[in-house]
Amino acid sequence: MGTVLRLALPLTAWLAAFSAIYGLNGWLCTTDLTDAKARTVLAVAVLLAVAMQVGLFIWLRRCDWQAAGPTLRGVALTLAVVALVGTAWTLLPGLLLSRCV
Amino acid sequence: MSAVILTPVLLTGCDETLSTVHPAGPAAAVIAQLWWVLLAGSVVITTLVAMLVLWAWRRPEGAVSERRFVIGLGLAFPMTVLAALLAYGLIIGEKLLPHQGPEVVSVTAEARQYAWRFGYADLPGRITDDVLHIPAARPVDVAITSADVIHAFWVPRLAGKLDAVPGHVNTLRIEAASPGEYAGLGAEYNGPGYRGHGFTVIAHDPAGWQAFLQGEAP
Amino acid sequence: MNALQRHRALSRIWASDPGWRGWCTSVNHTDLGRMFMAVSAFFFIVGGILAMLIRAQLASPRSAFMGPEHYNQIFTMHGTIMMFLFAIPMFEGLAVYLLPKMLGSRDLAFPRLTAYGFWCYVFGGAMMIFSLLAGIAPDSGWFMYPPLSSTINSPGINSDFWLIGITFVEISAIAAAVEITVTILRYRAPGMSLVRMPIFAWYALVTAVMILTGFPPLILGSILLELERAFGLPFFQVAHGGDALLWQHLFWLFGHPEVYIIFLPAAGAISTILPVMSRTRLLGHPWVIASAVSLAVLSFGLWVHHMFTTGIPHLALAFFSAASTLVAVPTAVQIFAWIGTIAKGRPQLHLPMMWMLSFFATFVIGGLTGVMVAVVPFDWQAHDTYFIVAHLHYVLIGGFVFPMLGALYYWMPHVTGRKTFFKLGNTAFWLIVPGFHGTFLLLHWVGLLGMRRRIDTFDPGQGWEVINIIASVSSFVMAIGFALVLIDVVVNAAVAIRGSRDPWGAGTLEWAMPTPAAPYNFASLPQITSREPLWDTPELPLQLARGEGYLGDPSRNRRETLTVEPTTGRPEYIVVFPGNTALPMLMSAVTGLFFLGMLIKAYWLVPVAALGVLACALVWTWGLQRPAPEGPLPVGRGLSLPIASEVAHPPGWWGSLFLLVADGTFFGSLLFGYAFLWTIAPNWPPQQWAEAGLLPVALLIGGTFLALAASRVRSLWPVTCAAMLAMALAAVMVLRAVPDPGQHAYAATVWVLAGYAVLHQGLALIMAGFFGATRIAGHAPETTGGLHNIARLWSDYAVAVSVMGIGAALLPGWG
Numbered sequence A: 001m002g003t004v005l006r007l008a009l010p011l012t013a014w015l016a017a018f019s020a021i022y023g024l025n026g027w028l029c030t031t032d033l034t035d036a037k038a039r040t041v042l043a044v045a046v047l048l049a050v051a052m053q054v055g056l057f058i059w060l061r062r063c064d065w066q067a068a069g070p071t072l073r074g075v076a077l078t079l080a081v082v083a084l085v086g087t088a089w090t091l092l093p094g095l096l097l098s099r100c101v
Numbered sequence B: 001m002s003a004v005i006l007t008p009v010l011l012t013g014c015d016e017t018l019s020t021v022h023p024a025g026p027a028a029a030v031i032a033q034l035w036w037v038l039l040a041g042s043v044v045i046t047t048l049v050a051m052l053v054l055w056a057w058r059r060p061e062g063a064v065s066e067r068r069f070v071i072g073l074g075l076a077f078p079m080t081v082l083a084a085l086l087a088y089g090l091i092i093g094e095k096l097l098p099h100q101g102p103e104v105v106s107v108t109a110e111a112r113q114y115a116w117r118f119g120y121a122d123l124p125g126r127i128t129d130d131v132l133h134i135p136a137a138r139p140v141d142v143a144i145t146s147a148d149v150i151h152a153f154w155v156p157r158l159a160g161k162l163d164a165v166p167g168h169v170n171t172l173r174i175e176a177a178s179p180g181e182y183a184g185l186g187a188e189y190n191g192p193g194y195r196g197h198g199f200t201v202i203a204h205d206p207a208g209w210q211a212f213l214q215g216e217a218p
Numbered sequence C: 001m002n003a004l005q006r007h008r009a010l011s012r013i014w015a016s017d018p019g020w021r022g023w024c025t026s027v028n029h030t031d032l033g034r035m036f037m038a039v040s041a042f043f044f045i046v047g048g049i050l051a052m053l054i055r056a057q058l059a060s061p062r063s064a065f066m067g068p069e070h071y072n073q074i075f076t077m078h079g080t081i082m083m084f085l086f087a088i089p090m091f092e093g094l095a096v097y098l099l100p101k102m103l104g105s106r107d108l109a110f111p112r113l114t115a116y117g118f119w120c121y122v123f124g125g126a127m128m129i130f131s132l133l134a135g136i137a138p139d140s141g142w143f144m145y146p147p148l149s150s151t152i153n154s155p156g157i158n159s160d161f162w163l164i165g166i167t168f169v170e171i172s173a174i175a176a177a178v179e180i181t182v183t184i185l186r187y188r189a190p191g192m193s194l195v196r197m198p199i200f201a202w203y204a205l206v207t208a209v210m211i212l213t214g215f216p217p218l219i220l221g222s223i224l225l226e227l228e229r230a231f232g233l234p235f236f237q238v239a240h241g242g243d244a245l246l247w248q249h250l251f252w253l254f255g256h257p258e259v260y261i262i263f264l265p266a267a268g269a270i271s272t273i274l275p276v277m278s279r280t281r282l283l284g285h286p287w288v289i290a291s292a293v294s295l296a297v298l299s300f301g302l303w304v305h306h307m308f309t310t311g312i313p314h315l316a317l318a319f320f321s322a323a324s325t326l327v328a329v330p331t332a333v334q335i336f337a338w339i340g341t342i343a344k345g346r347p348q349l350h351l352p353m354m355w356m357l358s359f360f361a362t363f364v365i366g367g368l369t370g371v372m373v374a375v376v377p378f379d380w381q382a383h384d385t386y387f388i389v390a391h392l393h394y395v396l397i398g399g400f401v402f403p404m405l406g407a408l409y410y411w412m413p414h415v416t417g418r419k420t421f422f423k424l425g426n427t428a429f430w431l432i433v434p435g436f437h438g439t440f441l442l443l444h445w446v447g448l449l450g451m452r453r454r455i456d457t458f459d460p461g462q463g464w465e466v467i468n469i470i471a472s473v474s475s476f477v478m479a480i481g482f483a484l485v486l487i488d489v490v491v492n493a494a495v496a497i498r499g500s501r502d503p504w505g506a507g508t509l510e511w512a513m514p515t516p517a518a519p520y521n522f523a524s525l526p527q528i529t530s531r532e533p534l535w536d537t538p539e540l541p542l543q544l545a546r547g548e549g550y551l552g553d554p555s556r557n558r559r560e561t562l563t564v565e566p567t568t569g570r571p572e573y574i575v576v577f578p579g580n581t582a583l584p585m586l587m588s589a590v591t592g593l594f595f596l597g598m599l600i601k602a603y604w605l606v607p608v609a610a611l612g613v614l615a616c617a618l619v620w621t622w623g624l625q626r627p628a629p630e631g632p633l634p635v636g637r638g639l640s641l642p643i644a645s646e647v648a649h650p651p652g653w654w655g656s657l658f659l660l661v662a663d664g665t666f667f668g669s670l671l672f673g674y675a676f677l678w679t680i681a682p683n684w685p686p687q688q689w690a691e692a693g694l695l696p697v698a699l700l701i702g703g704t705f706l707a708l709a710a711s712r713v714r715s716l717w718p719v720t721c722a723a724m725l726a727m728a729l730a731a732v733m734v735l736r737a738v739p740d741p742g743q744h745a746y747a748a749t750v751w752v753l754a755g756y757a758v759l760h761q762g763l764a765l766i767m768a769g770f771f772g773a774t775r776i777a778g779h780a781p782e783t784t785g786g787l788h789n790i791a792r793l794w795s796d797y798a799v800a801v802s803v804m805g806i807g808a809a810l811l812p813g814w815g
């Protein structure tokens, strides 16, 4: 069971961060923060999400994979990389665009 | 703008009034061009995949490089294409948004089952039903809302569509390159009268627009 | 005991009741899998007939065949039936039939739950068919956007059929998903570690978990909309603090994953069949697993691409546009892994393989048009036109129907035990595939020429006529092809000659049994040492039939199978299955009364039926309890294992855990909806927040600590019950403090939050009481440990949702 969770964890973390930052932007548009400040908040949130993924990758590398074996370790690390790349791919481009229009 | 000139050449002899591939304004033109790029890319990729399958089928049995198939074809190739495409789409999308500008004309559109009602910032109090007047060759921002269910405002030859959602106001940038009449549609299913839920956009030349603003019935 | 005697003994233990009674009382997965697939094929025919009516209407301009009132019901029901009553149940049926056989188990984890889900599907589907025949079918489109689908604009019963009927059917999806998840994780042959699990099981696992997390938002949305329609709680009415866009978020939070829930099982079938047809192993196996998992999770971050035209800011659209392009990457990995598999193997053009090729020819185009509509500006034009209709059929038919037809011809010899004799299937192939492309390819273009989806007819002169007549004629060619497939299947099942056991030379376990499968699947369970047991040990079927595996000795005279530790496949305990019973059918009929009461507004029936369901459930679970322990029992090959009722985490605990995953997603969606309304909906804040004072807060905190502590001590079960009552009291006090729920979406949401909390407090109370009853009845502590853990799980969950739900309701009132 632990193995299955480890496989699912990085991408689930991506989903959580992704949805949260989407929500954060929606909320920021209802406040009267200046554009520059709001963008900084979003950028910090995205960087935190990226950092979290890096952390997860490192943690998964260090985990004990004795029971699951090298194949699943490879799958888990691949998925962690997918989540890391995915975080950057899905969240970075938006930061350059119109925020509330 | 090249697409505006290009597409009629490709599709001669048509008089489709609802066609997105016969653009009559900058937004629709940019999107039509995007479509031709997408189509060309897709034809190339489909052909490549078909040839690959054919090759794979006829190839004699024997090991193949997992790296080449999975990493080369499965990861690197789509990611390169998609990154370029994503950037292209987002840059266009950003350009099509209703940014502020000196030339911009503001109108309102309110949808209901099954009619459209338009108002004009430059002519307070003036309401037109099922006909929207705009000046040609000037950007127009349409503030869209709904009085009942969800509808969508769509003039296929001028721009993409945007929904009319009750309680919300959405703004769409449209522009007609030259004077004329353009067919508009309600493009979100809204009940038994959906088929007939259309309207007309009349784009005036500068003189005609002045006359309209003066309150003369066009 | 020789093989034949063993076969007789096991058959006596496992057989379903003879004759028509067997249909109602069978809990056997082979029976139920076949029934599931047969019923979903029936719904495919119904949906297909509706599609033919659509194409008949659209064949020519200004068609007078039917008016919009009928047309709207027909396209709505076509989409609804195909998505909810055909595609998902077909996956469930295939998984129910195949999984235990592939995994080396004798049945699914919860046989009676399989039957319960099946009957919920049948009864719910019957409701939908009734509405169609009576001419009062839903007519707001398969995504049922309010306010169009809400009372003001759809006053009739039509929308209620959708909301209530589909929710009823969803029970079967959730039941099957819990079942499939637990089965794949635990019910495998000894030695079948995760890496040795067949690839289809990986896909099925991923799909089942997606159902658990994808369907709850839709169920929530349906409940909220039905509450609005029935009792005027204004969740989607903007004048009262609701928002029509909330529905779209909830629907597409479900709707996009739904597409992958449909595609992934088909991809699982391809990954299984294509290597066999190419006489080789799947290329890049770990990459394919990683792709399936990536697709599953990424697909939950795409929902807004169905809402690109609703006026969401460009920055947010960019997130979803980027995610929608990204999801094409794992799809590409799989496609190229499959092509690589063909390349390295020796492909043979049997009929299943032809369907695999038609998949490539179709799905690749559907995927590319999918990437097109992921590009935001293009979608602004293409959205809600026939371009989308064409795209979605390329994906659904190319990505699901075609691979499933391949699967049909691949596994038919297994189901019937016969050789495919008549070659009607080849003719059908050549009608269906060209017919399909003739129907849909040019519809992309007509969409770009401005033809909107869902119009009941059209005027000539837009350049649409020729394309539509080609589409209609081709669609009838395709329909004839499907009819031939049907005839082919019936004829082959009835009269073809008996075939050999493993006609394709496959390596997976489902072929290690005589076909058609005996009710017990395996006379004894194998020890697995690789992913293709039959390729390593061709004599395995004989060994198993001779009883050389595990549980080969039927002398305990009951239905038994083994479970394993999920990662390593080390055998853990014996499961004893229940026998034939009509209880699941009865319980789903009573469940049906619950939904019927809501549908026809006979609200007195609703609580009565709910009590009836509870009574059935109690009888059901009481039958599982065992008063006295048996200790470890021999399972063969020198191994002894405990039985499930004597372990700390029995199957029921795992089932509860995954049911709670779905339940938690439901609750999370509810909190999301609340936050969405709060920040986005116009007409907030409400005139008045709920202010309930300190007493309910004190009760809640007190109840929390009490419940957390008491549920961990066996003898304190009455305290757990009391704690639940205290928290329920807190919820009721909050409800008394909120203003009229008909006036504002805030108050309406508080009602749902509190109602949800009370429901779970009630469930936890019943669980604790049930555990108490086993103690009073004097059951041994060895056999009630697992039950205690289950009760504790539900108690902890009730505490969590009470604190969060009631806390969220009271939060604004504190500020």
Ligand code: HEM
Binding pocket: C048, C051, C052, C054, C055, C075, C076, C078, C079, C080, C082, C083, C087, C141, C142, C143, C389, C393, C396, C397, C400, C401, C439, C452, C453, C454, C455, C475, C478
């Ligand atoms: C058997 C051949 C089929 C044909 C000829 C066909 C034809 C059509 C047509 C013409 C429409 C558009 C109706 C309209 O917008 O007015 C449509 C809608 C739809 N179809 Fe099919 N279809 C077929 C099979 C399927 C299958 C197998 C599925 C799913 C697994 C499916 C799912 C849908 C959905 C979800 C819609 C949208 C309904 C809506 O707009 O509410 N179809 N179909």
Ligand SMILES: [Cu+2]
Binding pocket: B152, B187, B188, C309, C383, C384
């Ligand atoms: Cu729409």
Ligand SMILES: [Cu+2]
Binding pocket: C255, C256, C259, C302, C303, C305, C306
């Ligand atoms: Cu989608």
